[in-house]
Amino acid sequence: MSVEHEVPGAGRVAGARHATGYDEATRERLAADAAAIMARYPQERSALLPMLHLVQSEDGYVSPRGIAFCAAQLGLSTAEVSAVATFYTQFKRHPNGTYTVGVCTNTLCAVMGGDAIWEELTEHLGIDHDETTEDGAITLERIECNAACDYAPVVMVNWEFFDDQTPDSARDVVDRLRAGERVAPTRGASSVCSFKEMSRVLAGFPDGRADEGVGAGPATLRGTLLAKEKGWRAPDFPDVAHVEGQVSPSGGAPAAQAQPEETKPAATGAGPTPAGQQPGADPKVGAEESSAQRPATTPSDTSAEGQQRRQRTDDAKES
Amino acid sequence: MTTLAPVLSAHWDADRSWTLATYEDNGGYRGLRRALNMQAADVVTMVKESGLRGRGGAGFPTGMKWGFLPPPDGGPRYLVVNADESEPGTCKDIPLMMANPQSLVEGVAITSYAIGCHHAFIYVRGEVLHVYRRMLRAVEEAYAAGYLGKDVLGSGFDLDVTVHAGAGAYICGEETALLDSLEGLRGQPRLKPPFPAVAGLYARPTVVNNVESVASVPGILVGGAQWFTSMGTERSAGHGLFSLSGHVQRPGQYEAPLGITLRELLDMAGGVREGHELKFWTPGGSSTPIFTAEHLDVPLDYESVGKAGSMLGTRALQIFDETVSVVRAVTRWMAFYKHESCGKCTPCREGTFWLLQVLQRLEAGQGTSGDIDLLLDLCDNILGRSFCALGDGATSPVTSAVKYFREEFEAGTHTPADVLFPPERSALFQYTPRRRTQLAGVHA
Structure with missing residues (x-):
């Protein structure tokens, strides 16, 4: 990430003063928050993503001083922090609007009408992807699948669900957001919070709003309610009495009998799914031709000093 | 006829379904009580016998995955729940955590006990604010009730749970990329082996399981392996x-x-x-x-x-x-894979880029006669040659769509997809498209 000038509430302007650091009180407050985040993990570096959310809760984007702050807290270089920040789409490289309005234009939502909603909003707001309205209210984004396909087409406002949208309903939402009205998602808190408030929650600091809103929307409940109506149930649990007893200290030893076997564990994430692969038939990653197996050819391959070197930059340093 | 069998979703319609009180009223935490009265190894055996297979996509047997952990060496072992649900079309874990996060927390407690883990992590994608709120609150409630923390339910077993928010990256659903991300790095997949069971989070033995897999464990503990196998097929139980x-x-x-x-x-x-x-x-x-x-x-x-x-x-x-152009659908998916490719390996990084170029001109009706062969050749150079499953997955829609709808790709050499399949016919509402022959994706 290049060094950026911070101008509150607007884009960067040539010649604007470059904010190089937080004032003492702010820094102390953020440092206390950062310490609380680090305490959640066995290793401090795991705190980096939540800390970048924390920076966004303060500055409305990943600011140069925020990067310097994270680097100082975690003993990293600013380059190392920037490398992480630029990998993730939620970390913004420019001051974000008060509300991120994301229109899902992945295949299913696009086909169901997401493309039409996108056309409507870009034209209505006069901005394109990753741009912000002049009043600083709305940053518009094309987003990828947000796991609400049964409510397509989906719009997200500060990552709260606005289900079953139309061009008219989406335009109404952005108009009300710009007018400063309280806008409620279809599934979520009773009103949308600001980008900064959202970022603080994502840093792991609850805002006390978990009990607001519904447990499930109508699509989520379709199977549950249909089964009730038809009297369909999963098989009953056999003889549940035997599990009701008191728990006694059992000191059960961790299961560890098994040696790693021939079969390989496969990815079970809800993300990338291997195609045409069955468990145990993985492609032979890590075979001889892999780059990770190449012999050491440069000093940085072997020298601890080369690997440890901290890059310093003068202008993005926390002062 | 097969009918529905709600287990995880049985009480999603309850009043304040996400609270601990509602979960307990509906029999919650019986599974954990039973597990804590068993030897940990027996819990693993029970889940193995249930035939539960990973619900996150690959379908690897969950109990067997647990069994891969090496014998305890005195150091930490970790459970990481993959709650980074991002696969296009997939929308089950997010509503589950919204409606009943306690079923996941109970599954985490049982799984952790079974594998000897004392610090578990739930990695929730960052783009679902309210779900993250609910998970944080669920863990907080479980601590207060003694289901987590020191000496869980008086059993002597200690467990801490950290709910971690991601920051927008599909690739973090790949288990080793998720681990790198959880360690505060760019989310890029690791070379395997070593598998996470041997060297996972912080290079320690780690189990990475999908939300639905873990949430299915309490039911197995209460009902037993045979209850679970009474549903489903012989090799796909439950x-x-x-x-x-x-x-x-x-x-x-x-x-x-x-x-x-x-x-x-x-x-x-x-x-x-x-x-x-x-x-x-x-x-x-x-x-x-x-x-x-x-x-x-x-x-x-x-x-x-x-x-x-x-x-x-x-x-x-x-x-x-029948109103949907398969070329348009596949092109848009490819824009997704290109955007989400982490860039680590060449076949995926370059391949998705080139596939999108070719698909876009076919969608615009400007394809060449060699484009279908070119697509298939590109896929052949990605599948099985990529670092992780993202590249492999990117080829699936292309090769299968060409297999079943080759004529639509052939039409892409002379007629735009939105002329053959006007997009307004697919939408759920009436509208008039402003721009014709629009290419996919700002990320393109």
């Missing part, structure tokens, strides 16, 4: 969430035994959109090869779907009717 979306009358979550068919599910969901017919569908997200109407009776279990040329994946059933 219940699973089937997510219907797209051109279907009543889209939503339908929890059923594995082996149910799309025909049965469509019946329950009121059929395809009124006045239209099924054209193509995905059995398990965009990374699983598409199916057509000829596959309506394929049992949706791991083996049958595999035999029919696709994968059960995440049971994300995206339904598209």
